[in-house]
Amino acid sequence: MSLKLFFAPGACSFVPHAMLEMADVAFEPAMVKLHKGEQRNPEYLALNPRGQVPVLVDDGEVITQIVAILLYLDEKMPLAGILPPAGVARSRALQKLVWMNNSVHPTFTHVFMPEKFTDDAEAQKAIRAFAVLRYREMLEEIEAMAEKAAPWMVGERPGALDAYALTLLRWGGYAGIDPTTLPATWGLVQRFAALPAVARAIERERLQLNVFKQ
């Protein structure tokens, strides 16, 4: 196993990044500067023609898509606690993970990059405004999950859902959502960020947890 993770600071790639640190496994972190367009360099597009992070490379095998990467890592490192090992607990965790990935995450893309959906400047403003409202509602759903956390999203062990919750709540700050107005999630995110392994990923990405500005 020779693992390399292509990630961008503050992007969704934080989820596998934090999990690799939690697994305490050797890996090579490779930073992709999205603001400089490095994801569209020919060498990167050869790796992932969609021009997105994260990308995991293991012994030359390229894997994209967060859920696929997490399932791959979980199979390789079952003791890391990325997902519950089996049964209903695993299915429920996957249910939430897939929802975060296929619904919450793309809603934020409508906030952050409305230009991906229309080149009409007025329509972009409308898309953004509507997506901010939807995003807030989705963060409220995550808040309800965090209220039941015991103490982590899936129970006794921190894992992928906590990392995704951190990423999505942090992005909320860019959507004008004050994280402290979602106190259960904000508490969970702060506890998760304080874990030494997670703190290493945060340090490498130089992340500020609360990016909300009045």
Ligand SMILES: N[C@@H](CCC(=O)N[C@@H](CS)C(=O)NCC(=O)O)C(=O)O
């Ligand atoms: N469905 C993909 C989404 C990946 C994605 O949206 N990545 C974003 C960062 S959060 C990206 O690389 N954006 C760069 C761009 O679109 O130019 C996954 O699960 O990996």
